[in-house]
Amino acid sequence: MPKSGANKRKRVPKLSFTENQGIGWHVSFRDPATGSPTRHRFGIREKAREPEARVAYHRWLAEYLENGPSRPQPKRTRKGARSGSPVSRLNPNRKVVPGSIVHVASGFLAALEARVRQPGEPRRQGTIAKAVYKDRRKHITDFLDYLNEQHGERMASRMKIADLSMADVEGFNQWAVGEGYSSSQVNKRMQMVKGVIDRAGRPEHGGQVLSWNWDSRDVAHGRPSEARTLPTHKQLRCVLAACELRERTMVWLAIGLGFGQQDLANIRVGQIDQESYDLRRSKTGIERFGATPPLVWAHVEAYLGTTQRKPGDLLFVTRRGNPLVHNRINAVTQWWSKLRVAIGETKESLDGFYTLRHLGATDFGSRPSCSISDMRRWLGHGASSRVADLYMRPVGPEYREVVGWVRKRLASKALTERSK
Secondary structure (H helix, E strand, O other), X not given: OOXXXXXXXXXXXXXXXXXXXXXXXXXXXXXXXXXXXXXXXXXXXXXXXXXXXXXXXXXXXXXXXXXXXXXXXXXXXXOOOOOOOHHHHHOOOOOOOOOOHHHHHHHHHHHHHOOEOOOOOOOOOOOEOHHHHHHHHHHHHHHHHHHHHHHOOOHHHOOOHHHOOHHHHHHHHHHHHHOOOEHXXXXXHHHHXXXXXXHOOOHHHOOOOOOOOHHHOOOXXXXXXXXXXXXXXXXXXXXXXXXXXXXXXXXXXXXXXXXXXXXXXXXXXXXXXXXXXXXXXXXXXXXXEEEOOHHHHHHHHXXXXXXXXXXXXXXXXXXXXXXXXXXXXXXXXXXHHHHHHHOOOOOOXXXXXOHHHHHHHHHHHOOOOOOHHHHHHHHOOOOOHHHHHHHOOOOOHXXXXXXXXXXXXXXXXXXXOOOO
């Protein structure tokens, strides 16, 4: 007699390995709700890692036999605002075990979110910009996704800090390096991992600590920062020749005062005059002031003479009256890209608009009277020994011509130079 449905035994999926499509260790089963074949991957693609795969398999199997197959987590989207608590954002529609890595990470993110400055709010000690918070949240979700890929779906919501092995942390370090991130980006991700681990020591998370020494792990570094290349004397003169007064003013503000795109979008009439300039960089809130080079003021004065700008108005706006940088629009980058094509240059032969700031910093930092505090005010951010090594040194032979020409022009009041 055929077996009744009540007596029918539940088929147990078997652990399997395949090299096809990089699947690696997995289980195959038929979804009881839809009847369609389904595969669950454990994110372990090396056959030699079978013991690790079996541990992940037995964890998955225990939940499968008790609760049935888990539904795939909806894909995250970049569009639209995220709502709910940090727990729900990290693990939507999932049960989170108290004290789990996801629970600890959620508490860590909540503490970071509470430190976010509001737009226009003065910088206070301990606060961070919203963009910094978003970056750190991304670093943490990268780590949680990595753990789920290695140990099985949703395992980060059940694993405790004590379950976190040195191999997990070293593996995530290697993953970040393999993704091609710079050394700075790799370090930032590892700092967030350490932040989550340290957060687990709070009473609400059970005072958890690692069973191994963090400092004894093997550290892998990302790719080194690419060397900055400055425009040549010929390229710079071609750029200026192709610019109208408005664009030439932006070029000399970038070189003479170190203004980037966001600075150009924020500067207002009255923050710069013939003698000096005084403003804060919104990114860092560090005081930024100094003497105005004669050539920079000559261009600003001439430009103001052709526009109707009142004190307090933005110095530069788009044709529609918007700031140069707003939402996802960067009018400076768009203009620079078109200009580069017009003068016969490419991304490989001439860097982006920010290269003008690097050119100005090379000139300013190489002056004998320049100090680290001077460099800090000029750049608008904290100057360190790395900044000193980068800018505060003699100009290299390959850049002496363009730096010498820039220094001479900044001291002049003539809007245009005589052609040679």
